Amino acid sequence: MRFTDSPVIDLQIGDTHLSIEQDNASMHVGTSVWPCSLVLAKFVERWLLLSPSASPNPYSSSLLLFPNKRAVELGAGCGPAGMALSLLGLSNITLTDIAPVMPALKRNLKRNRPALQRNLKTAVLYWNNHKQLEALGAPFDFVIAADVVYLEDGVPHLVSAMEALVAPSGVVLLGYQLRSPEAHQLFWELAERVFSVEKVPHEHLHPDYAYEETDVYILRKK
Numbered sequence: 001m002r003f004t005d006s007p008v009i010d011l012q013i014g015d016t017h018l019s020i021e022q023d024n025a026s027m028h029v030g031t032s033v034w035p036c037s038l039v040l041a042k043f044v045e046r047w048l049l050l051s052p053s054a055s056p057n058p059y060s061s062s063l064l065l066f067p068n069k070r071a072v073e074l075g076a077g078c079g080p081a082g083m084a085l086s087l088l089g090l091s092n093i094t095l096t097d098i099a100p101v102m103p104a105l106k107r108n109l110k111r112n113r114p115a116l117q118r119n120l121k122t123a124v125l126y127w128n129n130h131k132q133l134e135a136l137g138a139p140f141d142f143v144i145a146a147d148v149v150y151l152e153d154g155v156p157h158l159v160s161a162m163e164a165l166v167a168p169s170g171v172v173l174l175g176y177q178l179r180s181p182e183a184h185q186l187f188w189e190l191a192e193r194v195f196s197v198e199k200v201p202h203e204h205l206h207p208d209y210a211y212e213e214t215d216v217y218i219l220r221k222k
């Protein structure tokens with residue numbers, strides 16, 4: 001499904017339907033659902049739910065070992081990626097965003113409480129706020145982020161937050177779309193200083209959620 005004006009987005013993960021309410025009229029981008037989060041969630045679902053007897057799974061050895069792992073999502077917005085990954089076994093996840101987006105995030109967590117069968121943790125996090133970063137209690141095995149690279153000014157803080165939060169052996173899972181050439185250039189310049197970058201081949205994305213302009217990256221500390 002592409003980004004849509006529909007007030008409610010349906011996201012099926014396994015047999016479970018998440019129903020995510022969005023408000024495109026708000027002044028905060030986080031109150032909308034962005035395609036990167038759906039692409040990221042469905043990529044993980046595709047490889048995690050693959051039967052072991054099916055074709056070889058390039059992500060089985062380390063990336064998709066979710067049980068008992070700690071995760072944090074940056075710029076969670078309405079929460080589609082974090083909720084989906086929680087359903088897929090990444091249950092110890094904290095969804096973060098700026099304060100004005102919290103009501104939309106919390107509303108969606110409450111709306112999906114029966115499907116999630118648990119209360120997911122949330123925290124206000126501005127990427128440049130060291131106290132908030134510290135309070136999260138790094139290191140995390142997984143840092144999740146979808147469609148968070150669009151403002152050049154925020155990029156250095158974003159990369160620093162990723163670096164501070166992810167464990168030395170951890171993984172940043174990034175749903176990515178080019179939104180601003182300046183932010184794009186700076187993000188990859190800074191990210192490549194800290195992380196080795198693996199781009200998921202497009203044919204590894206979920207076939208129903210593989211848009212030409214959207215990518216998934218796996219970042220690991222160098």
Ligand SMILES: C[S@@+](CC[C@H](N)C(=O)[O-])C[C@H]1O[C@@H](n2cnc3c(N)ncnc32)[C@H](O)[C@@H]1O
Pocket residue numbers: 028029030031032033034035036037038074075076077078079080081097098101125126127128145146147148154157
């Ligand atoms: C385009 S939205 C993506 C939302 C969600 N991940 C999705 O894909 O539907 C970008 C998100 O990053 C958050 N964000 C932007 N700058 C931020 C900052 N400096 N600190 C924390 N969050 C930030 C926004 O509030 C917003 O929720």
